[in-house]
Amino acid sequence: MTPLLSTHGLIAGYGDMRALHGIDLTVNPGETVALIGANGAGKSTLLRAIMGLLPVAPEMIRLDGKPVGGRAPHHMVREGLAIVPEGRRLFTGMSVEENLRVASEHAAKPVAEPWTLERVFTLFPILQEKARTPVENLSGGQQQMVSIGRGLLAQPRILLCDEISLGLAPKVVREIYAALPEITANGTALILVEQDVGLAQRASHRLYCLLEGRVTLHGTSGEISRDAISAAYFGASHALD
């Protein structure tokens, strides 16, 4: 079976600094894949490269087997990718509803049951209450919900989530993670970049561990031992301690 998304020896970086040294990754429809790794391991760079925000060669990223690497982000949206970016990156000066509508007005052709403003409001009821509030007046958790809603309204086949729990209270993190099964129920695949390894393991089917721009571990989330993860996370030398 052709995977939904695959990367092949993906190399990317910023200017002269190379951050990814040949990443091979696959994502199947409806699957949740977690990316873990220390700060600077290249997790966010990988998501940015997949989304078309960094220059890469065409063959390095395939969607349905078709090479799409290096296309502009708005092309990637049309192909069925969406991202919940690190730091949320909402449109300030615009209301919650306007932020969501920008996404729904430029969405990909929906696959199965399309995401609508109403469905996003059912998923995160607080957003309906705050629909007319400028996004800069929301709490961090509410802003993260807008950012996720914006990603969903792009009607993605794969949603890339970059550290959606960062800086949020544990209760809010639980609330947001509780919404993930509803998202994948349609067959939408998720790539989760997550700092909390335990959370990443519980929320995903498969897991990739990155270290200094390379995949050091990859397997089924439920079957990987803590020791294997810490060896892959910190590098082999630390695992001997």
Added chain:
Amino acid sequence: MHWIDGIVQGVLLGGLYAQYALGMALMFGVMKIVNVTHGDLVVLLALIGISLANFAGLGPWAVLATLVPIGAALGWLLQRALLNRVVGNDPLPSLIATFGLSIALQNAMLVIWSADTRSLSGGGIQQASISLGPIFIGVLPLIVLICATLLTGGLDLTMRRTRFGRSLRAASADVEAAAMVGVNPRNVYAAATAIAVGILGFAATFQAMRSTVAPADGPFQLIYAFEAVIIGGLGSIWGAFAGAMILGISQAIGFRISPGFGILAGHLVFLAVLAIRPQGIFQRKS
């Protein structure tokens, strides 16, 4: 009565300034692009219009109907060919690029049209006026004011209520994030500049009918447009309209105080706003 007449004439003059200012409100206020050629484009369009009237025999309204699409095409080209390369958080590259283009445009116009001042015949409408008691209101300035009001209302609604307006505001807030949700910022910016320069088609026609134009006039109109947008507050369309009114009234009253003081009075009011309320009158916070 002297002063009431001053205010009325100021509002009418403000109508013309609002037409300069709207495009600037879109480009500088929303997109944060400093377009130094703004005034030169008014002059260029006006001179094209005058030539169309002289050589193709077009009447003033046909000139207006021709200049708006020509302006839109010029704006689209300007954004595609030049400004999309320099757009970003730093306004300096756009300032430098358009400063160079401004000088080139002025000199190119000098070659084609010479330094003569020219104007567009309005077929008698320039002299027509309505009297309201002791105050005379020119028909042409009144038309200019009505057009300016309609353009402002239309542009404001476009920004707030349409898909295009939302895309443009999103791209101005965070261009990368806008691209991440499927907006193509280059297309949106090209359309916005097309609208901005298209509106200058109105300003050019009315400027050429009301007074005269010459190739070196652009910088004056540029200054008025900048002042109106800054008085009103960046990002506010009706703010730019109000800024243009304040500028027009200040100048008209200044002229009544002393004929040489009019233009300076406008600049002084602008500086006062900048000192007291630098974020502009219609901006909530800086």
